[in-house]
Amino acid sequence: MAMPLASETSHTVRKTLEFVQHHRLAKGDRLPSERELSERFGVARSSVREALAVLDAMRITERKPKSGIFLRNAVEDGGLDALVLQADLGLAFDPQVTRDVTEARIICEGRALQLACQRRSDADLAKLHGLLDSYAALIEAGGNPADADVDFHLAMVAASQNRILVRTLTPLMLMSRRWRQRYFQSAEICRRSLDDHRAFVAAIEARDEAAVATLVRRHVQTAAADVRALAEQGGAPPTETA
Amino acid sequence: MAMPLASETSHTVRKTLEFVQHHRLAKGDRLPSERELSERFGVARSSVREALAVLDAMRITERKPKSGIFLRNAVEDGGLDALVLQADLGLAFDPQVTRDVTEARIICEGRALQLACQRRSDADLAKLHGLLDSYAALIEAGGNPADADVDFHLAMVAASQNRILVRTLTPLMLMSRRWRQRYFQSAEICRRSLDDHRAFVAAIEARDEAAVATLVRRHVQTAAADVRALAEQGGAPPTETA
DNA sequence: CCTACCAATCTGGTCAGACCAGATCAAGCA
DNA sequence: TGCTTGATCTGGTCTGACCAGATTGGTAGG
Numbered sequence: 001m002a003m004p005l006a007s008e009t010s011h012t013v014r015k016t017l018e019f020v021q022h023h024r025l026a027k028g029d030r031l032p033s034e035r036e037l038s039e040r041f042g043v044a045r046s047s048v049r050e051a052l053a054v055l056d057a058m059r060i061t062e063r064k065p066k067s068g069i070f071l072r073n074a075v076e077d078g079g080l081d082a083l084v085l086q087a088d089l090g091l092a093f094d095p096q097v098t099r100d101v102t103e104a105r106i107i108c109e110g111r112a113l114q115l116a117c118q119r120r121s122d123a124d125l126a127k128l129h130g131l132l133d134s135y136a137a138l139i140e141a142g143g144n145p146a147d148a149d150v151d152f153h154l155a156m157v158a159a160s161q162n163r164i165l166v167r168t169l170t171p172l173m174l175m176s177r178r179w180r181q182r183y184f185q186s187a188e189i190c191r192r193s194l195d196d197h198r199a200f201v202a203a204i205e206a207r208d209e210a211a212v213a214t215l216v217r218r219h220v221q222t223a224a225a226d227v228r229a230l231a232e233q234g235g236a237p238p239t240e241t242a
Numbered sequence: 243m244a245m246p247l248a249s250e251t252s253h254t255v256r257k258t259l260e261f262v263q264h265h266r267l268a269k270g271d272r273l274p275s276e277r278e279l280s281e282r283f284g285v286a287r288s289s290v291r292e293a294l295a296v297l298d299a300m301r302i303t304e305r306k307p308k309s310g311i312f313l314r315n316a317v318e319d320g321g322l323d324a325l326v327l328q329a330d331l332g333l334a335f336d337p338q339v340t341r342d343v344t345e346a347r348i349i350c351e352g353r354a355l356q357l358a359c360q361r362r363s364d365a366d367l368a369k370l371h372g373l374l375d376s377y378a379a380l381i382e383a384g385g386n387p388a389d390a391d392v393d394f395h396l397a398m399v400a401a402s403q404n405r406i407l408v409r410t411l412t413p414l415m416l417m418s419r420r421w422r423q424r425y426f427q428s429a430e431i432c433r434r435s436l437d438d439h440r441a442f443v444a445a446i447e448a449r450d451e452a453a454v455a456t457l458v459r460r461h462v463q464t465a466a467a468d469v470r471a472l473a474e475q476g477g478a479p480p481t482e483t484a
Numbered sequence: 485c486c487t488a489c490c491a492a493t494c495t496g497g498t499c500a501g502a503c504c505a506g507a508t509c510a511a512g513c514a
Numbered sequence: 515t516g517c518t519t520g521a522t523c524t525g526g527t528c529t530g531a532c533c534a535g536a537t538t539g540g541t542a543g544g
Contacts, residue, residue, distance in 0.1 A: 008498065009295055033524060044499040046288055049526090050295040053251055057296040057323070065249075066506045066524050080409045081299065081323060100406035107353045108346075108410070115345075164342035167322045168350070168410055250527070275495060286528045291497090308495050308535045487544075494537070501529090508523075514516085 008043060012051035014089045015041045017060075020071060021091060027077070031061065031069040058082040080171035087175045098179070102224040105172045108165060109157060110216040113200070116159035117207040124159035128201050131155055135197060139190045146181040150174065152197060159204065179227045189226060250285060254293035256331050257283045259302075262313060263333060269319070273303065273311040300324040322413035329417045340421070344466040347414045350407060351399060352458040355442070358401035359449040366401035370443050373397055377439060381432045388423040392416065394439060401446065421469045431468060 016037065025031070034052070038045040052069065055061040058079050062072040072078075083097070116124070131152050138145050150173045157166050184190055196219045203211040258279065261267075273279070276294065280287040294311065297303040300321050304314040314320070325339070358366070373394045380387050392415045399408050426432055438461045445453040 009298075035524080046291070046500090047498065049288070050292055052525095053292040053295045054299040057299055063525065064507090065526065067508080068524065077405070078409075079323060079412070080406075081321060083409070097406065100404045103357075103404055104350075104406040104410055107407070108350060111349045111353075162342045162345055163319065164322075164339065164346040164414070165349070167319075167325070168346055168414070170321070172406070172410070277495080288529090289527065294496095305496065306536090307497065309537080310495065485544105487542105489542085490540095492537105492539090495535090497533085499531085499533105501531105503528085504526085506524090508521105510521090511519090513518075 008047045009050045009054065012037075012041055012043055012047050013054055013085065016048075016051055016055060017086065017089060017091060025071050027071055027074055029071045031071065033068065058085070080175070084171045084174045087178045090178065098176075098224065098228070101172055101175055102220055105169065105176075106217055106220050108169050108172065109153065109220070110213050112157045112160045112162065112165045112169065113204065113212045113216055114209040115162065115165075116156055116204055117209045117212055119161045120159040120204055120207075124155075125201075125205055128152075128155055128159070128204065132197055132201055136194055139194055144181060144184050145190060145193065146177055146184050149180065149184070149193065150177055156200060156204065176223075176227070179231075180223065183223065183227050183230055192222075250289050251292045251296065254279075254283055254285055254289050255296055255327070258290075258293055258297060259328065259331060259333060267313050269313055269316055271313045273313065275310065300327070322417070326413050326416045329420045332420065340418075340466065340469070343414055343417055344462055347411070347418075348459055348462050350411050350414065351395065351462070352455050354399045354402045354404065354407045354411065355446065355454045355458055356451040357404065357407075358398055358446055359451045359454055361403045362401040362446055362449075366397075367443075367447055369397055370394075370401070370446065374439055374443055378436055381436055386423060386426050387432060387435065388419055388426050391422065391426070391435065392419055398442060398446065418465075418469070421473075422465065425465070425469050425472055435465075 016031075019025075019037075019040075020031070031037070032040065034045050034048050038048045041048065052061060052063060056063060058081050059072050060078040060082050062070050064070060073082075086093070131148070135145060135148050135152055138148055153173055154166055154170060157169050160166075184193070196215065199215055200212065200219075203215060258273075261279075261282075262273070267273070274282065276287050276290050280290045283290065294303060294305060298305060300323050301314050302320040302324050304312050306312060315324075328335070373390070377387060377390050377394055380390055395415055396408055396412060399411050402408075426435070438457065441457055442454065442461075445457060
């Protein structure tokens with residue numbers, strides 16, 4: 001799951017965002033016309049329009065009829081989906097954003113898991129145990145658990161019985177998915193992650209809200225720190241221009 | 243602000259969502275083909291494709307090449323933007339959703355405003371005072387403060403210096419915007435809202451985290467209760483089929 | 485009667501070109 | 515200089531076409 005983009009439309013969305021970033025366009029700036037973009041990107045105008053419809057829906061661009069296409073927000077000020085898109089596309093990120101994401105995750109997930117302690121059903125617990133097992137198996141097999149990690153965290157949040165919290169946390173999880181894909185290449189880190197997950201399930205099973213709150217803070221902050229360390233030693237962010 | 247939809251594309255998005263709702267389509271169900279939808283809606287296939295691109299980006303639909311269009315999620319399980327869309331379109335809502343939104347808002351906004359107490363700058367404070375004044379003036383003039391209310395709350399959250407929290411709360415606020423538009427027709431409620439806003443600013447100014455937390459809980463819960471009461475006395479939800 | 489295979493059909497993906505009407509802007513007139 | 519006006523540009527929408535893979539129904543073979 002979690003790969004929203006498909007073929008030419010996504011290709012054009014990517015190209016457009018890269019164009020914006022490359023040309024340092026700011027809020028209110030005007031983009032080239034649809035016709036020029038289609039020529040520049042080597043796709044039909046209809047494809048450009050589909051991409052722009054998506055960017056419009058994300059409040060990144062604004063198409064003023066008979067006038068032009070304008071940047072409504074810097075990409076980083078658009079909706080959360082825009083940030084997920086940016087992450088999926090491997091575009092550069094403002095470091096402040098990653099710090100803010102970490103903080104927001106701790107707030108939302110922390111409280112969500114406390115609610116999960118209160119409200120979890122036996123079915124929720126069974127599902128978590130199942131996910132835990134497949135998570136362990138995946139790591140054992142040497143796979144990259146980035147996606148499974150997202151699923152696991154969202155399943156825990158779902159035990160709060162609040163679907164809106166799940167939707168709220170989804171983009172926050174997906175945004176960090178790419179970063180963690182590198183991060184999880186370390187077997188040591190995978191093992192530690194698995195241990196944390198076990199602790200999470202145990203705490204939710206015991207309805208131990210205090211333990212869960214502490215776990216969330218430690219788990220998310222540690223992960224963020226590790227990713228940051230990786231980024232620094234790995235040099236510049238992955239702006240991989242296609 | 244906060245009116246994302248424009249012309250034919252939005253029209254088709256709306257029609258499509260209405261189709262899904264009317265036909266009680268569930269996750270995994272298949273929609274009619276693009277060609278059939280275009281005929282049914284009386285628009286060109288290209289317009290249908292733009293609308294589908296948007297719905298795809300919102301993870302509501304999934305277009306499987308050469309196969310068909312499938313419902314990835316019930317509308318209510320899509321991204322938060324999808325819910326905002328649904329609210330803007332005036333489509334019916336599951337009551338559980340409104341309860342979940344309230345809870346999520348209390349969690350996120352409560353913590354965000356505590357952070358705002360710690361981190362607010364003088365500029366933040368000045369901006370809040372400014373918004374407060376125009377809010378008061380708007381109510382005095384008999385205008386509907388629904389949009390101004392959204393702006394005010396987001397400005398408070400922005401004082402937390404965490405842009406991701408702002409982005410997270412934005413859809414939660416926008417979603418309830420419609421409900422509150424009716425709610426704010428009562429002068430009494432407007433006055434109470436203004437008093438609350440004053441209290442918010444005072445608490446943030448005094449960096450009183452405890453007061454802010456209490457205020458958020460009371461403010462949001464009261465508003466939700468009032469809206470619920472309105473909905474019950476007002477009869478069925480506004481499913482206004484165009 | 486059931487299975488296996490194949491061709492007509494359907495589907496999304498993409499492209500090309502056309503028309504409209506309002507916005508824009510520069511040239512030309514007053 | 516200032517204002518009008520018309521050529522040009524822009525997004526919005528439609529029509530129609532081709533491609534290649536997915537689907538499916540019917541037929542031939544077991």
